[in-house]
Amino acid sequence: METLEYRCPNCNAYLVFDAKSGDMKCDYCLSHFSVDEVKENNETRGKVYNEENGHTHSCEESDSEYFSYSCPSCGGEIIGDATTAATECPFCENPTVITQRLKGEFKPDFVIPFKVTKKEAVSALEKLYGGKKLLPNAFTKDNRVKKVTGMYVPYWICDCEASGTVHYDATRVRTYTDGKYMVTRTDIYKVIRGGTVSFDNIPQDGTTKLEGIHTESIEPYDYSEMIPFSNEYLSGYFADIYDVNSEEVLDRVAERAKASVRESFRETVIGYSTVTEGQSNINIKNGDIHYALLPVWMLNTNWNGKTYTFAMNGQTGKVVGDLPVDKKKFWKRVAMFFGIFAAVAALIALAL
Ligand SMILES: [Zn+2]
Numbered sequence: 001m002e003t004l005e006y007r008c009p010n011c012n013a014y015l016v017f018d019a020k021s022g023d024m025k026c027d028y029c030l031s032h033f034s035v036d037e038v039k040e041n042n043e044t045r046g047k048v049y050n051e052e053n054g055h056t057h058s059c060e061e062s063d064s065e066y067f068s069y070s071c072p073s074c075g076g077e078i079i080g081d082a083t084t085a086a087t088e089c090p091f092c093e094n095p096t097v098i099t100q101r102l103k104g105e106f107k108p109d110f111v112i113p114f115k116v117t118k119k120e121a122v123s124a125l126e127k128l129y130g131g132k133k134l135l136p137n138a139f140t141k142d143n144r145v146k147k148v149t150g151m152y153v154p155y156w157i158c159d160c161e162a163s164g165t166v167h168y169d170a171t172r173v174r175t176y177t178d179g180k181y182m183v184t185r186t187d188i189y190k191v192i193r194g195g196t197v198s199f200d201n202i203p204q205d206g207t208t209k210l211e212g213i214h215t216e217s218i219e220p221y222d223y224s225e226m227i228p229f230s231n232e233y234l235s236g237y238f239a240d241i242y243d244v245n246s247e248e249v250l251d252r253v254a255e256r257a258k259a260s261v262r263e264s265f266r267e268t269v270i271g272y273s274t275v276t277e278g279q280s281n282i283n284i285k286n287g288d289i290h291y292a293l294l295p296v297w298m299l300n301t302n303w304n305g306k307t308y309t310f311a312m313n314g315q316t317g318k319v320v321g322d323l324p325v326d327k328k329k330f331w332k333r334v335a336m337f338f339g340i341f342a343a344v345a346a347l348i349a350l351a352l
């Protein structure tokens with residue numbers, strides 16, 4: 001398995017992509033290098049440099065589902081599965097990019113680099129916890145939020161065009177008096193809406209690993225900041241390549257586009273008492289499809305046998321998460337309120 005670690009030219013410590021500056025940073029001597037500089041350095045000196053220094057590793061294996069190799073820093077065993085593209089040594093946290101996984105059809109077209117730092121992600125999660133008074137003490141006390149992980153998630157970004165028509169049955173009901181009669185008049189209308197809507201950058205995650213995380217809820221990403229992919233951005237983060245191919249996501253994209261077209265057509269059918277959507281005929285023409293890695297801060301944690309997942313958009317900072325509620329703590333609070341209430345009532349009774 002061919003892997004690559006980025007080393008500081010000054011002190012030989014690891015270089016990681018720094019979300020704050022957008023540079024490659026050495027945490028040891030605090031030097032900064034631009035991504036292009038590091039890239040150039042690796043391309044010109046390339047393999048020779050890396051092999052001399054023992055930074056490129058290959059190991060033959062028959063099982064392609066998993067791989068393992070020893071960490072060049074501490075000798076610990078680094079394990080990844082079939083879609084791992086960037087990881088770290090679980091013992092010394094040495095960042096590794098599995099360059100072999102990022103070739104050919106698996107080389108991403110684009111990347112949105114991390115903009116939210118780990119520090120910012122941790123404090124956002126602490127704020128989320130802080131706002132939850134009912135959170136069990138056992139859950140919050142052992143620094144779980146520090147385990148938040150920066151992950152590049154594989155996405156398919158699609159353009160498409162949807163055109164067609166939607167029919168509606170609509171009514172307009174009027175009530176008026178005519179002499180001694182109360183008249184209810186119902187007019188029935190056949191409403192048709194048609195047109196073409198173009199969609200740019202519909203995102204769809206290309207991984208089966210995120211079950212339980214609704215990637216749609218941390219969207220949108222700002223695609224104007226999407227840049228051509230380069231391996232350097234992955235150093236210091238985790239990354240996966242796709243395991244859901246583009247054909248599979250196109251169906252989901254078509255459904256999303258159709259739903260959106262129906263919604264925007266429906267918004268124009270106004271001024272009726274009732275509207276019922278009838279038959280619709282919407283055709284999807286697929287446009288460009290791009291493969292991109294998008295940044296997500298993630299925390300998966302177990303509490304009381306249940307898994308809780310938090311996710312944060314690594315570009316915009318938008319957070320979603322589910323939090324456990326401690327029933328006992330809830331009842332203690334309720335009891336406390338009643339306790340205070342009873343005490344106040346007793347005071348009033350004494351005063352009388
Ligand atoms: Zn350094």
Ligand SMILES: [Zn+2]
Pocket residue numbers: 071072073074075076089090091092093094
């Ligand atoms: Zn190590």
